[in-house]
Amino acid sequence: MAQQHLDPTDPAAGAVTGDALARYLRAQATEFLRALRLHRETGGNAGAPARGYPGAGNDGAEESESVDAARALRRSARRISGSLHTFRPLLDAGWSEEMRPELAWLSGTLGLEHAYEARLERLLLALHRLSGATAVSVRTVDALVAGRASPGGRPAGATATRERGSLTVGAAKAGALLERQLTLARTRAHSTALQALGSSRFHAVADRVALLASEVPLTPAAPATGLAGLAGAAGERLTDAVTALPLVTAGHPYNAEALVHGLSADPSPHPQDGPWHQVRLLLRLYRYAREVLYGGDAPLDVRLLTAGQALNRHRDASEAAAAAAQAARTPRITPATAYALGVLHADQRHEVEAARFAFQQAWQTQTVDAP
Known part of the structure; x- marks a missing residue:
């Protein structure tokens, strides 16, 4: 083959030619600024904490818009950074080398909270699948460990068995342990994202992106390359x-x-x-x-x-x-x-x-x- x-x-x-690169970068910078405006209009939650997290309880629509805004910020930041890497010979070297790590920092910081949430969901679903159980909520796992509830409507405190449709004691405790660890990690990632979006470092990045929306620092030869x-x-x-x-x-x-x-x-x-x-x-x-x-x-x-x-x-x-x-x-x-x-x-x-x-x-x- x-x-x-x-x-x-x-x-x-x-x-x-480089003119197309300039148009693309301006468009992505505009998307970045639009997402930033939406983020600020929705209270700057950057993806408000979900079940059991400090600060939960905000309006669901506003939370969804804030999550979408953070996702859009990451998406445009990745595209700008990636284009600066691939087409760096056509861009001002000093400007490009300063922008790329800052955009990578922003994208990585904003992505951590979602990553921990998705990882927890994946692991809990796998635990239920491996246990022969149907998917249940995280709170059900907690309740099983605490003895407050059990699958199939059995009385609270009943011992989980290995029959199909039931969680084993080991799987239930493993799920609760994973939830504690990944919930803590997600909470910290959420706080880090909020701090990042309010930092002078982020504002410096946003200012540079705002300039990029109107002027792309191409090399003199780029428009014809x-x-x-x-x-x-x-x-x-x-x-x-x-x-x-x-x-x-x-x-x-x-x-x-x-x-x-x-x-x-x-x-x-x-x-x-x-x-x-x-x-x-x-x-x-x-x-x-x-x-x-x-x-x-x-x-x-x-x-x-x-x-x-x-x-x-x-x-x-x-x-x-x-x-x-x-x-x-x-x-x-x-x-x-x-x-x-x-x-x-x-x-x-x-x-x-x-x-x-x-x-x-x-x-x-x-x-x-x-x-």
Whole structure:
């Protein structure tokens, strides 16, 4: 099977120059400012805390708008930062190098709270699935542990059994432990986001983006320079990174090596995950480069879409597995709780392998044979 080369351009795309980059950056800066205005109009909650969080209880519509505003801020910040990276030879070097890390800081800070919330939901759903139970609310898990309620309408304090539809004691306690840890992490991320959005550092970023909405610091040669070469280079970097992945291993739905050291005392990230996360980043940069080239007329690339979805699942599962492993290292937990967390960790590592397999299948569906 021949090496596949990404071609982000059609024959006419060579005429797309730095002017298109300037239009794209101005549009993204405008989106950023619009999201910032919406954020301020909705009280600046940046995604108000949900169930049980301090400060919960605000109007649901306002909370939803605030969450949408924070998401839009992240989305535009990522696109501006990614475009500054891909097309940096066409931009003022000093300005670009100062902006990129600040936009990355903002996007990462605003994304943490949602990441912890999604991770908790994923792990609790997996616990219920592994226990043979239907999905129930987090409060039901808490109630089970506290003895206040139980599935199936049994009296409060009844012992959970291993029958289908019931949570085991270990799974219930594992769920409660994960909720405590991830809720605390989310609360801290929420506070960090609020502090960031009120900081002088953020205001400096917002001021620079406001200037970008009206004036893009292109180099003198940029308006006459084609973008196809730089976008193509982004595609080549992605292709090279994919080629370096262990796709032969990922071509099988099970990879036993992925479980090695999963629950070891070493809290460092799983050694197999890094290259896959890098491919996810490069795929995102390539998508943004296509947006710059084609504007609003970018053709739908199903392969990129499905490959990106698989990589997102890979990221979510790998981070969920790490959270389960970290919870399993909690001192003085019961053997049943540790066992449930170990099963949960293994389940999420299997999900990682399934996502890698899905990516491999998506990526090779349109491979072109060598001439």
